[in-house]
Amino acid sequence: MAEEGGGGGDVDGEDIPRDARVVRSIMRSMGVAEYEPRVVNQFLDMWYRYVAEVLGDAQAYSEHAGKPAIDCEDVKLAVQSRVNHSFSQPPPRETLLELAKVRNSIPLPKVIGGPGLALPPDQDTLTAVNYQLIVPTRTLLNTEDMDYEQDEDKTDMEPAADLHLPKPDRKVSFAIRR
Structure with a gap:
């Protein structure tokens, strides 16, 4: 913690090296009264x-x-x-x-557009469609309809290799709107 009168200063009878005394006197001469x-x-x-x-x-x-x-x-x-x-x-x-004179001699481009905030072209903004979500026709799979093969070595059931999941038939696009 900082102590009064120079922070860690000349405590009664403390022997301080000459270089440390020089640093402390420089800090005192610069107006630093408290320091760690x-x-x-x-x-x-x-x-x-x-x-x-x-x-x-x-x-x-x-x-x-x-x-x-x-x-x-x-x-x-x-x-x-x-x-x-x-x-x-x-x-x-x-x-x-x-x-500065050379840089300021080049005029700024004209602002195109009407009132309101000037936005960059649509292809450079986040208001265009930026991803698609594929929605399958069946959202839940009924495990009772699946064919299972039973291997004689294993006791657990595995889905048959010829099982095909339904193909998605609809795409939904999302856009970020502000």
């Missing part, structure tokens, strides 16, 4: 992963350049690469205005 104590650990974990990735990239750049150790320029290049790769800048305002 785990927030500090999450920030530290995120920063650790970021620094490890940047230093890994800097080491790769240093090895590629044939240097014996990482220097400041390798770290700057790694940070700049992360910023360019992770964050994209929006195009300038002038470019967006020019694109």
Whole structure:
């Protein structure tokens, strides 16, 4: 739960690592008064992963350049690469205005139809027939009329192989209406 004065803050005599104190002071300077104590650990974990990735990239750049150790320029290049790769800048305002002008120069198509809601053509709507239901002439089968064969090995009854169910003779179509 959030605690007053920084959430998990300096409880009497609690020994807090320097990095955690830095995170807490940054949060205080930004006006964050209450937070979960785990927030500090999450920030530290995120920063650790970021620094490890940047230093890994800097080491790769240093090895590629044939240097014996990482220097400041390798770290700057790694940070700049992360910023360019992770964050994209929006195009300038002038470019967006020019694109909008070109797009808006093409007129919209004319609305065809009278009053009410303009709908697409019938073939593109759900108001047309979209399925058929086949209704058989007899809905219930009378099991007394069926011929059964009795196999001497089996005691249960099976329908005869030449038994044919009645053929459907009527189709009913449905459409969705709103």
